[in-house]
Amino acid sequence: MKNNKELKVVFSGGGTGGHYYPALSVLKYLNKYYNKLEVIYFTTKGRIEEKKLPTDFPKAKLISLNTKGLERPLYNVKNINRAFEVLSDTRKVEKIIKEFKPVFGFLTGGYVTVPVGLALKKQNIPFYLHEQNSTLGISNKVLSRWAKKVFVSYEETKLNDKFIFTGNPVRTPEKEIPRTYLRNFGIKDLNKRCILVFGGSLGSNEIDELMYKVYEKEKINNYIHITKNQEKFKQFPNVFTFEYIENLYELMAVSDGVVSRAGATTLAEIQFYDLSGILIPWKGSAENHQLKNALSLKKEGKIAVIDEEKVETDEFINFLNHIQPKNTEFIYTPKINKATENIINNIDEIL
Numbered sequence: 001m002k003n004n005k006e007l008k009v010v011f012s013g014g015g016t017g018g019h020y021y022p023a024l025s026v027l028k029y030l031n032k033y034y035n036k037l038e039v040i041y042f043t044t045k046g047r048i049e050e051k052k053l054p055t056d057f058p059k060a061k062l063i064s065l066n067t068k069g070l071e072r073p074l075y076n077v078k079n080i081n082r083a084f085e086v087l088s089d090t091r092k093v094e095k096i097i098k099e100f101k102p103v104f105g106f107l108t109g110g111y112v113t114v115p116v117g118l119a120l121k122k123q124n125i126p127f128y129l130h131e132q133n134s135t136l137g138i139s140n141k142v143l144s145r146w147a148k149k150v151f152v153s154y155e156e157t158k159l160n161d162k163f164i165f166t167g168n169p170v171r172t173p174e175k176e177i178p179r180t181y182l183r184n185f186g187i188k189d190l191n192k193r194c195i196l197v198f199g200g201s202l203g204s205n206e207i208d209e210l211m212y213k214v215y216e217k218e219k220i221n222n223y224i225h226i227t228k229n230q231e232k233f234k235q236f237p238n239v240f241t242f243e244y245i246e247n248l249y250e251l252m253a254v255s256d257g258v259v260s261r262a263g264a265t266t267l268a269e270i271q272f273y274d275l276s277g278i279l280i281p282w283k284g285s286a287e288n289h290q291l292k293n294a295l296s297l298k299k300e301g302k303i304a305v306i307d308e309e310k311v312e313t314d315e316f317i318n319f320l321n322h323i324q325p326k327n328t329e330f331i332y333t334p335k336i337n338k339a340t341e342n343i344i345n346n347i348d349e350i351l
């Protein structure tokens, strides 16, 4: 039920969908309960949250920051400029929040959150962090000492009492979705397995290459494949390609399996929608966190975790062919994502 209380909040988090979508889920949930919700969202210049927020959550005031990620190795001279960007963004944020007077800040990772967290700390405004991965990202590591609480998606990420295990909030449909929804994506035979193939929010050439070999042999299942290279798959009639699908979670609700990278938000969705699938962790992830994420999900024979350099195409196909397809009358009924509720219940300023 909506209440008439006023709530002013600052949000930040992004650079990739994995950081942005959890923030969006919490924001949408808050919006259900507060009639007078005012939000400033600090975004990464040119990245996903900046592009999608105006349609995903038009009510938020969007303020773009210049802070960029550090160059590796860290002793790169460019990092001197990066430090200056953080300083100047911190000053900019400070000025804005001094006037705006938010009740708290909610930050979900990505380098853009560093100046926002520093400014909130300087202004003595409490802020909360959310970590999607099994190991803390750099920004969250830096900011955690000043955060009021750090919400984590895996028990093993907890470092002290300030850390609270909540899970990772995922986007969820608010209405029923029938299996026939797949027809909107070109699929005709709803009896056949529908497998979603994608490489996180940024795409993956390696997954494209690997699946090409699968499609050369496997002609029965239907595949909805998200790729920057749609042309490559034109010849396969059972493969339906898209460059990006805005509401991928709606498709997850009625599909049977996934082949994907092991980004934390994707994994939370796989769990929430109870999908089977094959995970191919991205080796470039900081401290190999995608592998750690994936191994914590590996369960009950529903999930296989494989190394992209050691793929056996026949075994791969065999695994996919053991996934149980949903029946054609299947209807997804809305359910609440506990992680979002856990977070809201643990923010002291929300009454």
Ligand SMILES: CC(=O)N[C@H]1[C@@H](OP(=O)(O)OP(=O)(O)OC[C@H]2O[C@@H](n3ccc(=O)[nH]c3=O)[C@H](O)[C@@H]2O)O[C@H](CO)[C@@H](O)[C@@H]1O
Pocket (backbone or CB within 6 Å): 016, 017, 018, 019, 021, 109, 132, 133, 198, 199, 200, 201, 202, 226, 243, 244, 245, 246, 247, 248, 249, 261, 262, 263, 264, 265, 266, 267, 269, 285, 290
């Ligand atoms: C390269 C990089 O930095 N990767 C990180 C990034 O991944 P990335 O942004 O790829 O994150 P995830 O795989 O966790 O999440 C991707 C999100 O994008 C959505 N989606 C994807 C494709 C599409 O067409 N439509 C769509 O909506 C998915 O449903 C999901 O909600 O953040 C994750 C969470 O912090 C980390 O675990 C990853 O290691």
